[in-house]
Amino acid sequence: MPTPRTTRADIAQKILDHASRLFAAHGFDAVSLAQISKRVGIRKPSLLYHFRSKDTLRxxxxxxxxxxxxxxxxxxxxxxxxxxxxxxxxxxxxxxxxxxxxxxxxxxxxxxxxxxxxxxxxxxxxxxxxxxxxxxxxxxxxxxxxxxxxxxxxxxxxxxxxxxxxxxxxxxxxxxxxxxxxxxxxxxxxxxxxxxxxxxxxxxxxxxxxxxxxxxxxx
Missing domain, CATH: 1.10.357.10 (Tetracycline Repressor, domain 2)
Structure with missing residues (x-):
């Protein structure tokens, strides 16, 4: 069973992976944090726990x-x-x-x-x-x-x-x-x-x- 620390790291990496693909496909300005959260399968507040803003994520x-x-x-x-x-x-x-x-x-x-x-x-x-x-x-x-x-x-x-x-x-x-x-x-x-x-x-x-x-x- 993964530890909470491992789980947090995995989620952060998933956020980076999905954000990378969405930014590449549509451009930074056209992608919202809500779209990224939906792709990852988490809520927007959970995303902001790992990355405090869209600019930080970029x-x-x-x-x-x-x-x-x-x-x-x-x-x-x-x-x-x-x-x-x-x-x-x-x-x-x-x-x-x-x-x-x-x-x-x-x-x-x-x-x-x-x-x-x-x-x-x-x-x-x-x-x-x-x-x-x-x-x-x-x-x-x-x-x-x-x-x-x-x-x-x-x-x-x-x-x-x-x-x-x-x-x-x-x-x-x-x-x-x-x-x-x-x-x-x-x-x-x-x-x-x-x-x-x-x-x-x-x-x-x-x-x-x-x-x-x-x-x-x-x-």
Whole structure:
């Protein structure tokens, strides 16, 4: 039997989960605490016991989302053994993080558009540190000649992040461009693979290739 403390924690998590999905689908302003309470299966006063206001709940939803991501990224950066592996690990995990639950992308995109001033402190706390790490890696790669020299590290990270979030947040609309008979999971796989290709080729210089001419005198 769960303890009262466990039960309270479970209810708080359910509130966060349902609030995240409703905010992502309809926007913060269009969702009421009564709607969230109904989804969770509790009364509004019970919700306010866990989160004293709608703004507090919104902050908790964003904190959980960004904190989870900022916890994952450093582990990926440290686990990689080379520049290329590091890039693949970080970018693939970024795409997978938003592809496996596209409400994450929708929620962040809505907040960036609707309340940029309020999102800024959260970005500075949870996002800026790993942007700095990845930007430093890009600069090292440029010095070693592996990456395009004219790439702007911080701008590149910002553009790729918005590309991933925006394209996955709007995936259902973009999917209308695909053939009618294509499986949605297969389409999502193609979509994410193309995101990875665009991001990688716009940063990494192609490796030099050598061509062997069988008719040359040295053959």
């Amino acid at each position: 902050e908790a939803v964003l904190e959980e989302l960004l904190a989870h991501w900022s916890d994952v990224l450093p582990k990926l950066l440290l686990a990689a053994t080379s520049g290329s592996e590091q890039f693949d690990a970080v970018l693939s995990k970024t795409v997978a993080f938003f592809a496996e639950d596209r409400d994450r992308a929708r929620l962040i995109l809505r907040e960036l558009l609707d309340r940029p001033d309020q999102v800024l402190p959260l970005i500075e706390t949870h996002v800026q540190p790993w942007v700095t790490i990845v930007s430093s890696y890009i600069r090292r790669g440029q010095e070693q000649g592996r990456l395009w020299f004219d790439a702007d590290p911080q701008s590149y990270v910002a553009h790729v992040t918005i590309l991933v979030i925006g394209s996955l947040a709007t995936f259902e609309t973009v999917a209308a461009l695909a053939p009618d008979n294509e499986d949605s999971e297969r389409l999502l796989e193609r979509h994410t693979n193309e995101l990875l290709r665009i991001a990688k080729t716009s940063l990494f210089r192609p490796r030099p290739t050598t061509h062997h001419d069988p008719e040359s005198p040295e053959s």
